[in-house]
Amino acid sequence: MKNFLFELREGLSISFRAIRANKIRAVLTTLGIVIGVTSVVLMSTAIKGIDSAFQKGVASMGSDNLYIDKWEWFNNDIPWWELRNRRNLTMEDYTKYKELAKLPVASAPTVWSTQTIKYKERTVEFILVQGTNSDYINTTNLNFDAGRFFNELESSGGRQVVVLGSEVAKKLFPRGDALNQEVKIKGHKFKVVGVLAEQGSWVMGNFNPDNQAFIPIQNVFKFFQNQSFRSVTFNVRAPNSQMVNEVKEEAIGIMRRVRGLRYDQANDFSINQQEALLNQIDKTIGVIQIAGLFITGLSLFVGAIGIMNIMFVSVKERTREIGIRKAIGAKRRTILTQFISESAIICLLGGMIGLILAIILSLVINQFLPTSIQIDAFVLAVVISILTGVISGFAPAYSAAKLDPVEALRYE
Amino acid sequence: MDQKYPFSQSEAGRHQDLNKLTNNGKTMNIINIEHIAKIYQVGSEEVHALRDVSLQINKNEYVAIMGPSGSGKSTLMNILGCLDTPTHGIYDFTGVNVSQMNDNELAKIRNKEIGFVFQTFNLLARSDALHNVELPLIYAGVPGSERKDRAREALEHVGLADRIHHKPNELSGGQRQRVAIARALVTRPSIILADEPTGNLDTKTGEDIMALFNDIFELGNTIILVTHEEYIAEHAKRILRIRDGLIEKDETVANRYIPKKNGASKI
Ligand SMILES: Nc1ncnc2c1ncn2[C@@H]1O[C@H](COP(=O)(O)OP(=O)(O)OP(=O)(O)O)[C@@H](O)[C@H]1O
Ligand SMILES: [Mg+2]
Numbered sequence: 001m002k003n004f005l006f007e008l009r010e011g012l013s014i015s016f017r018a019i020r021a022n023k024i025r026a027v028l029t030t031l032g033i034v035i036g037v038t039s040v041v042l043m044s045t046a047i048k049g050i051d052s053a054f055q056k057g058v059a060s061m062g063s064d065n066l067y068i069d070k071w072e073w074f075n076n077d078i079p080w081w082e083l084r085n086r087r088n089l090t091m092e093d094y095t096k097y098k099e100l101a102k103l104p105v106a107s108a109p110t111v112w113s114t115q116t117i118k119y120k121e122r123t124v125e126f127i128l129v130q131g132t133n134s135d136y137i138n139t140t141n142l143n144f145d146a147g148r149f150f151n152e153l154e155s156s157g158g159r160q161v162v163v164l165g166s167e168v169a170k171k172l173f174p175r176g177d178a179l180n181q182e183v184k185i186k187g188h189k190f191k192v193v194g195v196l197a198e199q200g201s202w203v204m205g206n207f208n209p210d211n212q213a214f215i216p217i218q219n220v221f222k223f224f225q226n227q228s229f230r231s232v233t234f235n236v237r238a239p240n241s242q243m244v245n246e247v248k249e250e251a252i253g254i255m256r257r258v259r260g261l262r263y264d265q266a267n268d269f270s271i272n273q274q275e276a277l278l279n280q281i282d283k284t285i286g287v288i289q290i291a292g293l294f295i296t297g298l299s300l301f302v303g304a305i306g307i308m309n310i311m312f313v314s315v316k317e318r319t320r321e322i323g324i325r326k327a328i329g330a331k332r333r334t335i336l337t338q339f340i341s342e343s344a345i346i347c348l349l350g351g352m353i354g355l356i357l358a359i360i361l362s363l364v365i366n367q368f369l370p371t372s373i374q375i376d377a378f379v380l381a382v383v384i385s386i387l388t389g390v391i392s393g394f395a396p397a398y399s400a401a402k403l404d405p406v407e408a409l410r411y412e
Numbered sequence: 413m414d415q416k417y418p419f420s421q422s423e424a425g426r427h428q429d430l431n432k433l434t435n436n437g438k439t440m441n442i443i444n445i446e447h448i449a450k451i452y453q454v455g456s457e458e459v460h461a462l463r464d465v466s467l468q469i470n471k472n473e474y475v476a477i478m479g480p481s482g483s484g485k486s487t488l489m490n491i492l493g494c495l496d497t498p499t500h501g502i503y504d505f506t507g508v509n510v511s512q513m514n515d516n517e518l519a520k521i522r523n524k525e526i527g528f529v530f531q532t533f534n535l536l537a538r539s540d541a542l543h544n545v546e547l548p549l550i551y552a553g554v555p556g557s558e559r560k561d562r563a564r565e566a567l568e569h570v571g572l573a574d575r576i577h578h579k580p581n582e583l584s585g586g587q588r589q590r591v592a593i594a595r596a597l598v599t600r601p602s603i604i605l606a607d608e609p610t611g612n613l614d615t616k617t618g619e620d621i622m623a624l625f626n627d628i629f630e631l632g633n634t635i636i637l638v639t640h641e642e643y644i645a646e647h648a649k650r651i652l653r654i655r656d657g658l659i660e661k662d663e664t665v666a667n668r669y670i671p672k673k674n675g676a677s678k679i
Contacts, residue, residue, distance in 0.1 A: 010550050017538045324534045327495060328595065329523020329551040331516045402515075405495045409534065 007334045008341065015342035018314070019349070029310040030350030032303025037354030037385055039299050041377045042361055043292040047285065048374075054281045064238040065139060065274060066248055068097070068255060070231035072270035074280045086268045087259070088231035091217070096258045097234060103247045106138035107236040109217055113224040117164075117213060118184040119172040127168055128212045129185060131220030132235075139237040142209060145169070146179045147194030150216060154193070158218035162190035166198040167210040188223050190215060244273070300384065303350070304392035311343050311396035322400050323408025332401040339400050343393025344386050351385025441504070442602050442634055443469040443492060448501030450487050450657075461487040462498070463657040469603075474629045475636045476645035479654035485638045486607055488654065492636060493526050493605045494518045506602055523551050527596025529606035529637075533588040535580040541567060541591045542576040548599045566594035570624060586617035593624060597633075604628065606637040610644055622647050623671035647671065 019026045070086050072078055094109040101107060110132045116125045130136075133156070137149035150161045162183060169178045169192075178192045199209045221227040238247040248271050255269050315322070322335060330338075355378060450462040461484045469475055477485050490496040491503060494510055497518075503511045510521060528534075535544045545563040554562070567576050570590040580588050589609060596604050606625070610618030622644060629635050637648065645651050646669045653661040 006550050006553055010547075021538055320534070321536060324536060325547070325551075326519065327493075327522060327528050327534070328548040329519050329599075331519045331551070333516075334551060406490050409495075409530070 004333075004337070007337050011334075011338035011341040012345065014338055015345045018318075018342055019346060025310065026346055026349065029306060029346055030303075030353060032306040033300070033347050033350030033385055033388060034303075034354040034357060036296065036300035036303040036388070037351045037381045038358045038361065040296040040384055041355060041358035041381055042365070043296050044380060045358075045362055045374070045377055046365070047289055047292060050288065051281075051285050054285070055278075064241050064244055066236040066238065066244065066251060067272040068234040068236060068251055069270050069272055070233075070268075071272075073272045073276050075270075083270075088228070089234070089269060091227070091232060093255075093258050094232055094234055097251070097254055100254045100257070101236070101247075101250060103238065103243065103250050105237045105239050106135045107234050108132045108136035108139050109232045110136065110235055111217060111220050111230050111232055113220055115185050115213075115224065117168065117172065119181060122172050124168055124171045128207070129220070129224070130212055130214045131217035132214060133217055136214065136235065139235040140209075142199070143197045145195045145197045146176075147192070149214070150193055155216045158216050158222065160188060160190045160219060161193045161216065163194040163196065163214040164192055165196050165208070165210045165212045167208075168213055169195040185213070185215070186223060188219075190219075248273075300388055303347075304388045307343055307347060307389065308392040308396060310346075311339060311393050312399070314342070315339060315396045315400040318400075319403065319408050319411040322403050323405050323411065326403070326405035327409060335403075336397045336401040339397030340390055340393045343397070344389030347385040347389030347392070348382065351381045354385070355381040440470050441468045442471050442506055443467065444504040445491075445498075446502045446504075448491065448498040448503060450484070450491065450496070451499045460657050462491070465501075465654075465657070465659055467652070467659065467662075469634065469636065471602075471634055472629070472632050473634055473636075473650060474648045475650045475652060476648035477636065477638045477652045477654060478640070478642075478645050479660075481640075483654045484657040485654055487657075489605055489607050489636070489638055492603075493528060494521045519551075523548055524599060525602040527599065527601040527604040529589065529592050529596050529604065529609045531608040531611040533580070533585075533592050533612070535588055535591055535595075537580055540577045540579050541572060541583070541594075544580070544591055545595045545598050548595060552599060562598055563594075566598040567591070569597065570594045584617075585613050586620055589613065589617075589621050590624065593621070593628070597628065603634045603636060606635065608638050608640065610639070610641070618644065619671060623673065626671050627673065643669070 067073075068089065070089050071083055075083065091109060094107075098107055110130050112128050112130045114126055115129045116123060117127050117129075118124075134150055134152045134154070142149075145166060147163070149163055150159070153159075154161050162185070164172070164178055164183075169176075172178065172183060173181065178195050181192050182189045183192060184190070196209055217232075221230070236247060236251060238244045251271055252267065255271075256267065259268055261268065322330075325335065325338075358377070358381075445465060445467050448462055448465045449460065452459040452461055465484075465488065477488065479485050487496070491498050494505065494513075495518075497503075497513070498511055501511065502509060505521065506525060508521075510518065513521070522528075536547070539547075542560070542563050545566050546559050549559040549562060564573075564576060567573060570593050572587060572590050572594065575583060575587060575591075578587075580591070583591065593604075593609075596606075604625075609625070610621055613621060625635055625637070626647060635648070637644075639645050646665055646667075649665055649668055651661070651663050651665060652659055653663070
């Protein structure tokens, strides 16, 4: 053991000397590893960034929410035409549900429509306009930069009022003076009664409240589409996450009554949960992860082949040195250790360069996609590069270790 | 163990070696080979580098091996130095049969018992003199400070005290060979094997190296050297003449040439 430590120390110092003697080659050799480690680190931080953004986005929807819908999210079991053939959920259904449901904190009907919103010469397109009622705000965690959500009176009276998401407001009112102004949605005037604070769940795209607008639900039916074409989704909020299942059970019972289903008829509605969304996200991220792993694995593999190649060259070049070492008592293990540590050090060098590169690149990428390099990326880079070095150095080192000393000493 | 003067006869370890040898049997032989043959397979052809060689070499002998090119001198040296194993025959080294040993066992013996000096010096080009001399001690597992002391001492002994941090390409041929000799001596081996140690040196420098070998011999070491030059061979006490893989003659040098004592500190 003591000998082994000596040999390892010797191996390391030889490696440093060898690398120093061949600086350019060492750096060129590490290129593959540099790229490999850079992509591993970037990929892993990017995936983490995407993941946490999704989590944040989903959390902004409220973790205790249920969605009673004609459609089943991420449905795997029910044929889609069965879903399509279901009767729409209507406002009457909602009213009955609301009356009968005892457990929820709040419930609100929602329908959406994609619209263009204008203020004077400014225009924002493809905005998800949600029609809902005043209860909606109590089913979310939204808060306000200015103003308030529309109230019961405005909502039941179908008043032409709108609450703008922060992005929408910013685009229409760069100076932040949206409140009490009148915007036009599909040519109809709506008065801004509130502006939401930024939610920042960028990853949700159009489903991000930042990019939405909210109006009383009657206006959607009146101006944008006929009620009979549209199924209403009920946003239901449970008092806490433990209660979600009870609220769900209750909802199923009530909805079956409301919809007049016989005991032998299947539910013609679905109760969706964020959980399903989370599962889906996990699945998606899993796929991204596997793809990322494959790509980075490939680039590391190429790097490893490069290292292996150069280590074979190095062994060949230093055949005589190996002969000398063996003649004065180096064992196979000694030579093996020497070359493996050399390859590991070259890779570690590459790994460090790769890490630095990754840090720089992540600062650039950060402009578009919030990532942050953490200490575990450092550990990852070190572990991966050493591992690559050891694995790719093994075959050349082994070929060096089993050289015949006499042959090696005669080598020119 | 006494570390003060690694090359002296009175050194404790050497006495132990002696005792071991006398105790374990009939002879004081360090080297005892019987009917050794070495056959190389080159394509379909067999090259008989050594045919049938038997030989005994005792402690504190000074043997020169001579013979025409291709006669098998280096092959014999490689076997004696445990760098290679014979195809046939038995090699008994310090009472141990090494003819069938594996790579690692041989490496251990080379490290502890054998010091090599080569015609082309065979130093590590990127390492300074001190590190070159330290190397066998590293493989022997000698801890750092002791290692450095012993390496420095060996370099002083060959007269290179002021060159310990020079790399081989900063040294003359004679100095390089001295570093190699220091490296061979530093582990206090049982034998020192030198294959044409003066082959790459001019006459004067070669003579200096031979003087150094003489010093080492007089301190009680066992030396075997290969040479092409009659006058180099006459530094030894015994000359083995080899031809076509056979020992042709085994003669004692009647009037051995003893160089002037100039070895240490004079290059
Ligand atoms: N690895 C090998 N493969 C095949 N033949 C070899 C090998 N090594 C040595 N020989 C042959 O064995 C014979 C003896 O070689 P060796 O090197 O021992 O000669 P030598 O006496 O040292 O010669 P020189 O004085 O030129 O150094 C030669 O004919 C040589 O060609
Ligand atoms: Mg030879």
